[in-house]
Amino acid sequence: MALKMPSPVKDRHGTYYLRRRVPKDLLAHVGRPAIRRSLETKNAAEAKLRMTRALADLDAEWANYRSGSTTLTEREAHDLARPLHDELVARFIDNPSLRDTWFEHLYERVWFIEWDDSVFEDQRFFEDANLFCMMFMYSISSLELNRLIAQKKLYICKKSHWLLLKAVGDAFQRAHKVLNKLSQGYELPTKLEERIKLIGMNGRSEVKVPKFNAQQEALANHGPTSKKLSLLFDDWWQEAAQRGIKKSTYLSYKSTFENFIKFLGFDDMLSVRSTHVIAFKKLSIEYAIF
Template sequence: MTTRPWKHPKTGIYYLRRAVPADLLALIGKREEKISLGTKDPVRAKSLHAHALLELDGRWTNLRAGPKLLSEREAHEMVEPLYAWWIDQHRDEPSQQAFWRIDLGENLWPRRPSGWSLQSNLAATLINEAADPAVGARRDMEEWCTDQADAVLKQRGIVVDQSDRRKLARAVAAVMQRASLALKAAAQGESLDVGQQPIARSTLPLAMAVQPYDTAPITLPPAKLSALVEAWWREAERTGKSVSTREAYAHAFRLLTRFLGHDDAHRVTKQDIVRFKDHRLASRKRNGELVSATTVKNSDLAALKAVFGWAHDNGHVAGNPAVGVTVAKAAKVKLREREFTAEEARTLLRAALHLTPGRELPQTYAAKRWIPWVLAFTGARVGEIAQMRRQDLRREAVAGYPDGVWMLRITPEAGTVKTKQARDVPLHPQLVELGFPAFVQAVRAERLFIVPDAAGRVAGPLQGVKNRLSEFARQYVSDPGVSPNHSWRHRFRTVATEAGIAGNVIDALCGWSARSVGERYGSVSLKARADAIARLPQITL
């Protein structure tokens, strides 16, 4: 704990850190207050630290004072800074303010007539209200105002009863309505009469967020959702994050932006994230199937949590609205093994072998023709093969093989490898007989199965080829219990185990991590790998 700004050892952001007094531990629920100052500048940090310390002392004083009665005047004074802040948010483009609906702002928390709950058609009334979009929007606004009231109370350490909490929420609604009406007039060319100079966000009592974040005296610059992803990536790239992760995260943020209808990171609330989650769970993929809960949880929400979390830690946004949002885990019904059956494998390989060129790109045709066969005999991930370059196949001298062995190198130099480690996989004799090495040598371009975009990037084209391969496989293996590309990886292990290949050799071929400390010692030689691949049986169609 320190009375001076504390510099975070990883991010370089300065914080206020102060031990919570013993008499307030039960009320605050933690032993230390840690508040971001939102800056890496030591000089600015000192000034902000002093301001934050005053606010913290005031909060603790209010907590010690116990419950407080709020008058309407006090409630309006507490939230008045919202007016200038909201004006400042939309001063340049007042017509773009779409969050606060003026048509609903005057009628929040409507009073029910006496005897309302006893009316004969109550059920029908409730059903009609539930179906009315305006009712849902009004409830969202009421919840937002209540959360802002909670943020003000939390920041100041003020304890009130439920009645005064509602009073403060109504004051939030009133000031937002006035500010939004002023913006509407400004959109028609009228001058903005703020009534006071636009205040810095450092003096705001709350952050624009649906959940009551820990607020701090910081200045938050405008932040677009798309810009947050790029800023996150500039740092994440140095830590070894893959390009595919960047693409996946950027895709999730594009979906969020499209769903919200705006690109303002400061306007994203927890309620928005929940609605987005529900929207994604109800969405369908190109093949008509619902987006899986696993995709929403481990891809969409994971991306939002990671980027918003980074943005919060680095002072770009007031909080992480995705925190706590998740998808309930449901037990999957398993009706079959995840690998292709022998007959499914033969059907798909037969289709690939006899495929004739169509109107698609030569690279796409080549992918459909060769990649299923390569996956069947290597256990590789589909992306590892689809991104393959001509120079990634070479002939190696291996003891016991007079003519050498064709060796496929799966390497991060070609693109994305999940483990970020290169590995060598010998070609099975059947792949050689079918002419795969001859095909590779005949290709003039560097990439065998994709065409990089104008900037030389491969991530987008790679995903396109993977999609085409999935669609191709689904024509012949439609069972949703198997993955059209990844099931080759499952089948490879089963076939390799039946052939008597040692588990550590299978792991080395497929790029799986060692399962024990002992297995991390030593390595699997090229000869051991070649011997293992040679033991795999030929596939008879």
Template sequence: MSRPQLHPRTKVFWLRRRVPADLVAAVGRKEVTLSLGTKDPAEAKRRFSEELAKLEARWAALRQGSRSLTEIEAHGLAREVHDWWLQKHQANPSEQSFWRTDLGGKLWAALPAADARTLLADFLHGSFDPERQSAREMKAWCVQTAERLLGTRGLIVDEVGRERLAKAVAAAVQRASLALARYAQGEFDGVPVVATTQALSLAVSKEQKAVSFEELVKGWAAEKHPAPKTLYEWKRVIGQFAAFLGHEDAARLTPDDVIRWKEALIAEGLSPKTISDGKLVAVRTILQWGADNRRLTNNPAERVRMNAKRKAAETIRGFSDEEAAIVLRAALGEADPVLRWVPWLCAYSGARVSEVCQLRREDVRQIEGIWCMKFDPEAGPLKTASSERAVPLHQALLDSGFLTFARSVASGPLFADLRPDKFGKRGGNGTKVLGRWVRGLGLTDERLAPNHSWRHRVKTLGRRYRLASDIVNAITGHGTRTVADQYGEFEMAALHRELMKIPALVSSSSA
């Protein structure tokens, strides 16, 4: 199941997931069930996402099989233990008594593992050594902590890798404890601290209370009012990030955590643009809101970037005249209103497919005596403030019978049979339908975006036929570039005059 299930008797939500067939033997059962420990639907969804990510990570690790860890990888994993240990004890560093720095650097050199019988025998024979006992406890703690680190990430590691991670944990806590010893003496990075409240606040930040990612997302969303799709996608990204970390506390984050995540995304084979714009931007923005609103002391992702420059061969291009003609002629023969009219409306306006798909009967109107289509936020969400606009209908659309089609709709959406997606946008499903249809016409060049390439084409035609650049921006809904562009009005007659400089490419009589 893809959502939490409510137990009929206890009313507590559960996770149920069928084990993939290839893993049944390794897991030992066909289905995994796990109580989410809550009756709150919203909390259940959050815990479900977190537990499902952990479960799928464990399954992925099972498929990959046992692996080892390099020393560098082990130290990278152990870095969060270092930061957690410092944070846990930084307010009162002298009270840290478990980790003895005089023993921390020689745990594996000094002691073999000892079981309870060995310790009892030492005690009975009078050879019990408290120092050896402390070292054994520290070493056992490192081994257990390493196991927890592996468990939260679903990693299956061989004995060599597990020992390397346990040693890395010891090294991390040793470094942190040495730093705490200096803090206890009033020294930070070797610099004595002036005993004033102001100096102390500069040297040691106050202990940061836990701040959940969910709290930050809710605060950011309440202030910024993002589009539903953006909020959905960013929540999903933040959930993936938390699953990778193995915890929900944004206050524990370090820049190294964000860098480790970026490196993991690169290793998964995600494109630079996806990592930069689809992943890092979401995390960086949410954390920045937390820092700006004093939920966090800083933004650990502030300087973490991904070079996402596209190569020339990867950039989207507009339809050529020949390609545009293929699409427009094919549309003439379609009975489905979406396939018949949306490509033509985009071709002669440069409008976004999402804008066209949500047009209503009342949005096709005369303004200043000129037939136009108006992109109104009441019809559905628009990408930017400049996207709200009216665009004259090109003569090719009038000659092709678009007004007759529009008048045939009594009221409401022109493309009522196009089902809205989960965000209430007809453009989501319209993009999929049109994309498959255009590719089916043989236009398979990956640089062609079946829908967005119309916007690129209109820009190209604007240059070819010398349309005024500010008017082309007003037609396509691009924002103004200079303060001067914001002066004056864009009269419909001026928009119509410039748009009509673009000649009709296909006659409606060619169907």
């Protein structure tokens, strides 16, 4: 008797997803009794096609688990992480000064810390700017490691997990060093330029140079009297209080503003970039640090 293939399930928003029970022998590896993955479509016919591919991917992933964990060499870890380096350089190659937040001068110190759950509850990491920046780089590296493992369907031992985590961080560190050089007018190394063309971006950045609208132009050219973020917030509250905004809202916003300034390491309104805001938001939402 042929086994019945699972059918796509529709959620309350009309989007189809795959749901499949985890085999008993893999429960310890997967950590939950069932897998649920969005098929990212509301079209029934398209959902059936995507379901077939998703099931094949899931079977391959479970086969990896059953074959046992893989041990990576240091070289293999760097080979796996290298595309992250190339993609980051490619994104910002035209405007390298607009690259994401990273703290190159502190990077080597990241790996002298024993990162566990207690670290993220240690108040020192929120009071000391250098420790906070190192925690930020470790968190970003961990996030990208998890995506890489999911994308490659890797099942690796604990030692290899650490090697690959550091290789991911190293890839970002090298990319930021390259972008820093490019921002000073240096040329891209030939081999790297060839690799970037191969990833389908033709060496062109997706980052656009921001353009000021009339209001922003006036702000940049003429005011305000102080360019401090903290005083800008105080100016906002003076207006907001007159409109009846509650004091509790002010205190909540003020705490967020103070954490943002601590994250930036400066209090200059006109030095803030969109990448700073994105990085702060990622740290706040995905890691619940604030």
